[in-house]
Amino acid sequence: MGYSFVHINKLYSYYKIGKAYEHNYRLSNVSNAISEYRNKNEELISLPVKADRQLSYLEAWQERLHALPVYAKGNRKIRKNAILALEIVTSFSRENRNQVPLEQWKEVNVRWIQESFNADDVV
Numbered sequence: 001m002g003y004s005f006v007h008i009n010k011l012y013s014y015y016k017i018g019k020a021y022e023h024n025y026r027l028s029n030v031s032n033a034i035s036e037y038r039n040k041n042e043e044l045i046s047l048p049v050k051a052d053r054q055l056s057y058l059e060a061w062q063e064r065l066h067a068l069p070v071y072a073k074g075n076r077k078i079r080k081n082a083i084l085a086l087e088i089v090t091s092f093s094r095e096n097r098n099q100v101p102l103e104q105w106k107e108v109n110v111r112w113i114q115e116s117f118n119a120d121d122v123v
Contacts, residue, residue: 002096009087014058020087021057044090044110061085088113 011017022028026038047054048063055063061084065071071078078084090109092100 002093002100004092005090007089007091009089010083011085011087012081012083014084017058017061017085018056024087042106044106045113057085086117088117 009020011020019028023030024041024043026033026035047057047060049055050059050063065078066074070076090113092105
């Protein structure tokens with residue numbers, strides 16, 4: 001019997017958001033990653049594109065923040081100890097990989113993330 005995994009990482013600073021982006025897009029050296037597999041990772045919820053360029057995690061986060069009415073005017077601050085973002089990684093064990101309907105699994109994961117985190121337009 002195989003297993004499905006979800007890893008949720010709390011990002012508490014702009015630095016951590018930037019480092020997560022560098023790690024996931026292999027912009028920095030990732031010692032535990034096999035470089036030949038670089039293009040095999042897949043983001044099921046893509047980052048937004050602005051001016052023909054995909055935004056970084058931090059840029060997308062800032063866009064989202066400024067779109068929220070309470071922060072739009074810039075006169076409200078974020079708590080010093082706030083969780084700024086969540087990084088969610090879903091995967092499953094290799095055990096049953098040939099028996100998992102991959103496209104359906106992806107759709108179910110995206111739907112679960114959007115429903116669980118109230119993210120109609122996830123950024």
